[in-house]
Amino acid sequence: MSMISKAASLTRWSRLAGVAITLAALGVAASAAQAQSFEELRKNGKIVIGIQGENPPWGFVDGSNQSVGFDADVGNLLGKKIGVPVVFERVAVANRIPSLMTGKVDALIAVMGMYPDRAKVVQFTKPYSAIDITLIAKPETAIKSPADLKGMRIAVARASAQDKAVTAAAPEATIQRFDDDSTAIQAFLAGQVDALGANNTYNLSISKVAPTAQFEVKLDFNRQYNGISVRPGQKQYVEELNAFIDEIKANGELDKIYERWLGQKVPEFPASLPDIPFVVN
Template sequence: MIHAQNRRHFGTTAAALGLTAVLPAWLSCANAQTVEDIKKKGELTVGLLVDFPPYGTLNSSNQPDGYDADVARLLAKDLGVKLKLVPVTGPNRIPFLITNKVDLLVASLAITPERAKQVQFSKPYAAATIVLYGLKKLPIKSPADLKALRVGVARASTQDIALTAVAPEGTEIRRFDDDASAMQALMSGQVDAIGCSTTVAAQIAKRAPANTYEEKFVLRQQEMAVALRPGQTELLKAVNDFVERNKANGELNKLYQKWLGTDFPVMKGS
């Protein structure tokens, strides 16, 4: 639990969690991969979340699945290599990438200026709306109404950053390891509301009794992109070409319809 007086200091720290210290330029370049390197290896290793349905989840066989997984499968097929999916969490996504545990991330990573100092972002391949979602009985209409309430978020996430930026002094922000933990905290009464995506909110609504929770207000609109290590100019171009080609041919729209039940969104970053 983070007390109110430490909230803003911790929020700044939390925003950096998962964003490891900037590596020396020579090390970043040494870790750069090309398309040819991946083809020689014969395998693309992709980090993705498995607690963020429908973008990332586990199927009935306990294997990674979801929109992000299907995008990764499409990318590996495009490169002509096998795919290895590696589950990651919100806080460890970028460390896994920077330390070469994965080749790239298709992990619902929102594009932010802070993260852009650590990784290279592709053109966006998905979007999400982050909302404040809480008990219907509580009159929460704006950030000002959060004072003296307990609000949960996934640590080092964009919802953590967005909530910390607007919550007034007196808000008790509780940070959890992932969206699943924040969701459980809300449903078990540990917090009054959480910052989460509309897709996570929909999952809660399915599990909870009718009219228990509701969306209060929008915290942030975010676009997600594939993340690569710095210095991978050629691989970045290949990923950007992949995104543009599969937007144009309708493949990403098919995956959006499959997992989100809607058309691929129009995005400013695209």
């Protein structure tokens, strides 16, 4: 976090906050103001979950056009817990929050990094996963500190944690923003940029499309914790979701998902994060 200034962190997320708050104030989605609970979802007969569609191993589409991945497994467990079918709504990084705030989805399980500015817009649960935000480049690209990024072309997924980190660390770089992770990765592999704002699971995505590609982590920015995201004010719903997360941690189901998709055990999650409430008061 030392590379990310408070001033820079207000740029993109404050803009998102303004958009989402304006939508809510205008009443774009009346459902956004209504309380929600597992029981109401049972009455609706389904839960609609926003999930990424092109970001392995978190959320992507298999050969049968089904949503699969880490977040899909968590979403399917949630549907099983509630006792309703899961409908996955595929979202891009940039339209995750609007999809939630306009009532298009009941929850986001879509690698939603828990940051204070986002917490002003959506309500987070406690963390259920974590990733490390990094910058990668070819081995021969000389990058030892953020100062070396001056004048470089860097690809990022628009409105992502990588976008935030690179924007803060490299004000004199040319940042090329793409609609999702996969197109940012393609730009990097095609040599359109010098470096790529990434996370520690990008190697899995790259290995699928370019197994012989050579790259290495040049900078580590921060560890990002991800929470399930819902609309503000849904007290009972958040309590039930937190209980669900506690349950899949305790019974080993989250460990199985971690092993399947990331090849590791569940990391330690913080009991609290500054300015990011896990409950509705």
